[in-house]
Amino acid sequence: MQNDGPEQKKVLKGPEVSRELFGGVLDFDAAGHYPGLELLNFVYCGVNEDILPQGDSVRILRRSHDFARRLVWDEGFADDPRRDTVLLGDKSAEETLRELLRCLQLEIPSGSKDPKWSRAHFFPYTPSLIHWDARDRHNKIGIERLYLRGGGALAYKILRTDKNLDRNRRIREGFQKLYAATTDSPLEMLAAFINDQSKKDSKPVEDEIEKQTGSNLDEFENVYREGTLKILEQSDTTSVAKVRAIMGWTALWLVLMQNKRARGRLKLEDAPIICDCGANNSQLRRVSQRCLQEVLDNIIDAVDQVEPNLPKARRNNIRSFFWATAAANGFLNAWRGRKHFTLSVDALEMIVLATIPSGRELPYERFVTEVLYEQLGIAIGRGAAEASGLVNSIDASIFEENEAQLAHQMIAAGLVTQYSDATRMVSPRNDA
Template sequence: MLDDGSKGRVLKGPEVSRELYGGVLDFDTAGHYPGLELLNFVYCGGVDDILPRGNAVNIVRRSHDFGRRLVWDESFINDPRRHTVLLDDEAAEGTLRELLRCLQLDIPSGSKDPKWSRAHFFPYTPSLIHWDARERNKTIRLERLYLRGGGALAFKILRTDENYERNQRMKEGFQKLYSATAESPLEILAGFINEQSKQDVRPSEDEIEKLTRSNLDRFEDIYRDGVLNILEQREATSVAKVRAIMGWTGLWLVLMQNRRSRSRLGLGDTPLICDCGANSPQLRRASQRCLQEVLDNIVQSVGDVESKLPNARRNNIRSFFWATAAANGFLNAWRGRKHFTLSVDALEMIVLATIPSGKELPYERFVTEVLFERLGIAIGRGAAEAAGLVSSIDASIFEENEAQLADQMIAAGLVTQYSDATRMVSPRNDV
């Protein structure tokens, strides 16, 4: 419910988002920053308890501006730190620059080199985890640019888990996640570079996380179970787990955004129609219409909370959905006509989040029980019949769609075909 203090005034975008979804879902121009924001809260809290209880959360924000400016800021040549930290060797400096450039977190909306404040390092090791920063009046300031609140909501959901055993296992999993890279050369280098960069002198209380709300529905347990399952994958590398946690966070947030928007409007659950390459114009159009309906519902639900919110702010909340879905392989493209699909990376992340380590699940059950019943994604005939979609789309199209997805998962090593009748889904052993 809205706070009493909000009555009689026009609510701002973040307040509307919190009312609808529990936290701030805002367009970040890249779509995968919620996962990076989550890792900042988990590993930069400055306390022993990795998922602390209580109302307030403190975080030690670090900018990594030294490394980011070295790569993406031409004016860094005049920074005095360049001469005190780096050897006066252009070849060595160039090698370091190219190494750090390879660590960049992908920006799907960009076609050329970004400004340093927009470029972030992928968190391959714990010292590469960093916050947003920008330069103002020749001073580096730690402040939100792209980490706008989706990760804070995910963190709140994890740390307020009412299932004590699951909460403790998640803490243990996060503590072990980076154990294999703790003494790696990359971690040592990242730690040294991080020490040269602007960071908080003392922990700073995060107001965005403090105002987020969790334990709003049972769908939050789907997210918690997925994170725990990823953390407990014994055969997966730490990098594969980090990628999966970031992807799972983004995917769950958009699925939740759709569900809670529909709930606000009094609409029942309707699955998201996913085109996995069945070569059917009818299915493609249905998936496109499904996406448009989701986006329209988001705008309508925002208007239901605050009718006077400017269109630009409504569109930011709406755009969070498609940008985050596209960046995490749940839409076919960032630009142009879009429809729901599942990339290989998205499939790998879903498998890691839903199939326990060392276990297998029949492909047909994965499509029905995991994708449809648990996540609300319609692929095959069983889901189409249960959702009443076969009244407008021939059931054989969904059968072909399910077969195409199986072929993709077999090629990716996520499905093992033991016979014509037996196909089993399991996490890849080489991730």
């Protein structure tokens, strides 16, 4: 009997490696704001009223908004037969509509010029502006994944499989109420009309990426669920601010999770992410830069443990999801060049909305220690430095100054109210 030798082990592909490590597909092309947009597609483009359905799979009705996106970002739109049918040849109306829609573009942090229409997406100011990926193949619009690759599917799976039934119910109700104020707005009516002119699914599609995504893998998922609930239940915050916070919170949680699960795979102890909040200390800046490099190296090492034969480009795509998503959402100082961890005002506002209940305040010192460090694993001040052992190599006064600098920024942004020299309270801004 012929012996064919040992069976060759199958080489895992990039998405399979990412799912093994993190529960879902994290990819550079899907970095930045795309996970949040993908999440909202799952929430608001389902086929029934249960926006967080139980079961092994979900079905959605994808829409492309190709009419509006091509109107703004495709020179070839002039030959589209829908142009005369919808706009009736009114060039003035066409130009006005084009400029209005251009203002609704979802930011592309790395973009320096107008994108192709398939890369440009609308920010979901109203529910009818939520849309999927699409591209033009041989003069035929296809609805398919380009940038919505799976980060949002992972976030959605975590929310809909929450074992805390009361929290699951409240999150569902929060999403149902999120866009209530925009239902009859002129922008929603315009977006709905334009959406009707675009390519969309004729029947529900079962999403295979979400189906293969894992959830309930660790307790850190509850941090995401709790943050999402707090954002949705903010009573003095506008719907747009909540939507922006949901998208930012989703992105921030994904990169924090990516760091934690990579370290777990390597059997490394937890270590905080060190943020430089602008105290102009060169030592702290270098430490933060080294911290970023360590995070990225750990992701690569964890990938190599799962699949040593993964091509370098695929490894780098998984690693690059971290830095690109962090940079786009204010957790890194820049998209290009020498990078270090920081917290932008937008990131801080999102964290406050996600961690402090509506109508409540938290002393600033507790926010820095209990929220940023203990909940999220972000080191800013002396308390975090002492608890994590950073003071063994860095003078504690550097972290004190860093904490003071962050307080100044949050006071200026309206996120901290200083009642006296000894009393500073953190609370969400009142947008009402």
